[in-house]
Amino acid sequence: xxxxxxxxxxxxxxxxxxxxxxxxxxxxxxxxxxxxxxxxxxxxxxxxxxxxxxxxxxxxxxxxxxxxxxxxxxxxxxxxxxxxxxxxxxxxxxxxxxxxxxxxxxxxxxxxxxxxxxxxxxxxxxxxxxxxxxxxxxxxxxxxxxxxxxxxxxxxxxxxxxxx
Numbered sequence: 001x002x003x004x005x006x007x008x009x010x011x012x013x014x015x016x017x018x019x020x021x022x023x024x025x026x027x028x029x030x031x032x033x034x035x036x037x038x039x040x041x042x043x044x045x046x047x048x049x050x051x052x053x054x055x056x057x058x059x060x061x062x063x064x065x066x067x068x069x070x071x072x073x074x075x076x077x078x079x080x081x082x083x084x085x086x087x088x089x090x091x092x093x094x095x096x097x098x099x100x101x102x103x104x105x106x107x108x109x110x111x112x113x114x115x116x117x118x119x120x121x122x123x124x125x126x127x128x129x130x131x132x133x134x135x136x137x138x139x140x141x142x143x144x145x146x147x148x149x150x151x152x153x154x155x156x157x158x159x160x161x162x163x164x
Contacts (some may be wrong), residue, residue, distance in 0.1 A: 050132030
């Protein structure tokens, strides 16, 4: 009596890649939130450079505060932008990135708005300082838009329970 043994091996390979085969998500900068992030980064950089390159400061502490706030949120939003372009948020699922971004936008909107008001009041008609505060207000408006869209994503429309 002869017996035949058949051995079957199955190998399954899964790879995670984007639809275009690269690890870059260059299409993100063409989305609404990507364009907002790019505009915020540019507005904050211009605001910082206008104040930094000004020859005369009328109030040292006010414009130093403006520099610190604009540079901090410039770096934070640049990191968020790079993170989304490189798809790093998918590699760190333990962090709720939507909520983290929402909190950054909330704090950033308030602090940049305050810094822009202070810079506008203390500018004394110096054109570079006025331009810096104007770009600060533009960045504030862009962050408020991002805050609103981030709020809609984070909180969404919550179903209301019917009264019993």
